[in-house]
Amino acid sequence: MHTKTIAELARGLRSGEFSSVELTRNFLDRITQYQNLNAFITVTADQALAQAEAADKKLAAGSTGLMTGIPIAQKDIFCTDGVKTSCGSKMLDNFIAPYDATVVTKFNDAGAVMLGKLNMDEFAMGSSNETSFYGPVLNPWDTNAVPGGSSGGSAAAVAARLVPGVTGTDTGGSIRQPAALCGITGLKPTYGRVSRYGMIAYASSLDQGGPMTRTAEDAAILLQTMAGFDEKDSTSVDKPVPDYLASIAQKLDGLTIGLPKEFFGEGLDAGIAAIIESAVDEYRRLGATVKEVSMPNLKYAIPAYYIIAPAECSANLSRFDGVRFGYRCENPADLTDLYTRSRGEGFGKEVKRRILIGTYALSAGYYDAYYLKAQKVRRLISEDFKKALSDVDVIMGPVTPSTAFGLGEKTGDPIQMYLSDIYTIAINLAGLPAISIPAGFLNAMPVGLQIIGQYFAEDRLLNVAHQYQQVTDWHQRSPKGFE
Amino acid sequence: MDNQKWEVVIGLEIHTQLATQSKIFSGASTAYGAEPNIQACAVDLGLPGVLPVLNEEAVRMAVKFGLAIEAEIAPYSVFARKNYFYPDLPKGYQISQFELPIVGKGYLDIEVDGVKKRIGVTRAHLEEDAGKSLHEDFHGLTGIDLNRAGTPLLEIVSEPDMRSAKEAVAYMRQLHELVRYLEICDGNMQEGSFRCDANVSVRPKGQKEFGTRAEIKNINSFKFVEKAINHEIERQVDLIDAGGRVVQETRLYDANKDETRSMRSKEEANDYRYFPDPDLLPVFISEALKAQIKATLPELPGAKKQRFIEQYGQDDESATTLTSSRELADFYEQVVQLSAGEAKLATNWMTGDVLGALNKAGLDISHCPVSPERLSGLIKRIADNTISGKIAKQVFDKLWNGTATADEIIEQEGLVQITDMGAIEAIIDTIIANNQGQVEQFRSGKDKVFGFFVGQVMKETQGKANPAEVNKMLMAKLKG
């Protein structure tokens, strides 16, 4: 059962090939079997079985929803009523969320079965899942390598077939990069397409939730459930959600692909460049034409991002003060001691680093030079994309400069870690949708292809990704030992 | 203080709680006086993952205020985060407005001792209120109630245009009256709906630059504002005279001790790190919306006062008094209407007996025991000479203390004015006959004795005679 896609599982549930309870048990067993991957922070077995039973009743009554009875898991950044929601942090190790995130409500309403909460970099700050309070997640393709981050648990769980589809969040590449490093499909929707309500904020103007699955078709099914306007989120966009499956089978004749020359310069592993080129060739065979585009301001994306994201995070994380929820230090001597020790003991090193950077960038005398400058650069980058996308349908390029690096390899050098976000970060600054799909292997490790689309063109991205997956089998490959 | 030597410079920051049903960024109730934390919802508590959504009514109220002070309404305004740690501030930042407030420059006219003055309003911006720290002893700890957190505030910042505590109080009163006229704030100062911080500095007369200012917080009554500011002026002048320097700081007014003291907890320099709140988008106010809100503006105090003078023939003082609140003005106009246009009588009764009685009882007009209907009933009987002014006062007492109408009281007590001139003439004749000594005195030029005769007549008629008629007839008879 675990080898099937969500589309196949939905058919199996409807035909009575298996029940949701059987399916759920099967995946729960695999989660236990592969707990060494450390992909889950919390497994909600009892709740999952109850949801599966309810789903089976709905199916028997003729439910037509594709998600009914399908096991999923949530990144531990989404608040789940009555279930621990840690955000990968000691700060929230004791936090039982008292409400559901909108995305969680939507999955519940769709009849999905939540198996548990997935490991992640602390407060989604990291590119390797090594900043989690709960320890690193292992990459199923090589357990000495990182799965990527911050949605590392999400990517590893799908790659290892512990769950057919999950949620992730992407602030600077946190869905696409782990999807690429674990050989799965990950979609970061347009900013505002998926509600952020109940998704613990890292950098509010960049954060966006999205699906992580094995195939583009499954991503379409999950996105259908997740997407939509939410009156509780002022930044969510009131725009109808198209039927993502309806356009997925469309042929690609006439598709124009833009290749930004800045994506293929210094720093990109030659092996990855070759894989991306052959993926683009595959698209040529599918009827696409290819053009070079230029985004001269792309090189400023990393500095702009590492001002804007920390600045927003420095304020977003001020609410963790030991007063109303979360970690509180022992015997605070006074108010300042309560704050500094609760936050000092509750947050890990990377989170502190970003709070410090953000606090500094916003402080008196530095605001214009750093924060305001970064916001202006953000507009320039965004305009580069708009210009390029006025000429082409989609932009393609690598997701990461290299394949998954070794555990511990970059933890000592935060800047090296930041630089590995080079191909993903700019998309968040612009707020555009982008998908990462498996495109080949380099030294037996997966490589992802990134496809970037127009605002709200998730349907087009899913279509373009799906057509590639009809003629390639990279997305069907399974890591050894997890078949 | 030596008034020749020093000039005082005052600017006020007034926080008005907007009278919305729900909070500025959440659907929790803003009702005052609930049990601790039962009106603090997930958004107000700043739980992880929650997001703010702006209350439409708060925006409309801010625009309404802006239009009323003829201010620029920003077509585009932005919410910002003001970062600081305090236990009554759940998110560690307050959502406020910084660079682009919703209301720009406007003004308010005040009058002190007959002198009119225009006070500039620099800006007014929307923000969320904080919770409350309760310092009662919880084993040496402080209790935090977040019911108030997220209540919409309009912070109205004046220019440093005031030159005395009196002017500051006049400005504050004028503003208080205005926000209540606009029905955007209940103005309840005990409950903290209208709070004032004052920036006070002094400078030698003739000096251009401002002196260093101190900010006095927590002055929440008109009386305290005047006292606190005067106290602070004195403190600063004494300090400078003694060779010291005023330091820029926040001081707390202690009403019990009538003094200001430095706030220890806010001593360190604040760096609020304002930046645009990424959870909220810019607010656009269209010309159409402005026009729509403008159409809902009530008649403002100044215009109403002018109209009262013209329409009802009031003097400046009466018009000022009767337009000092919208409720009072409405009450007055109802009385005029119900008494078929007896504007002058209504003015006299309202500014005299009614306000006097209210004042004595410590009530405001909305709690007046005599309704406009009952008051106008009385006024009608005075106007048609059914009762005299003197009797009217007795009737008013009974109106105040009971539920009967003026007509019922007049009937039950037999207070109808004696209009039968023959009867009055008989009474006058008897009195003249019985008091020949006084008649002689009058006729020999002692005019004062006239009062004695009037008193006698009124005594005999139990005040029911028309005084003007009595005077006329008495004079004729005495002069013989």
Next chain:
Amino acid sequence: MSLTADDVKKIAHLARLGINPQDEDNYAQDLSGILDLMVQMGSLDTSEVLPMAHPMDQSQRLRPDKVTEQNQREKFQAIAPQVEEGLYLVPKVIE
């Protein structure tokens, strides 16, 4: 741009973030390295560019003024570190 351990201490205090004194140098080094990345941006002329706070050029939606939230104090305070009589407790606040 080079930050010192002392700068780190000041920023950490502003953020109410406890940091081990022995880590201050390390943070100073990391932060300086990150700020060095920003130097690249300095060369870019942005004098004519409007800052971009949001990816979408949209206006704030307004919510009708209705009370929609019920009392959930018990549930919310079940996860609080210290409460009494419905109040959150903190060390004494001195004004």
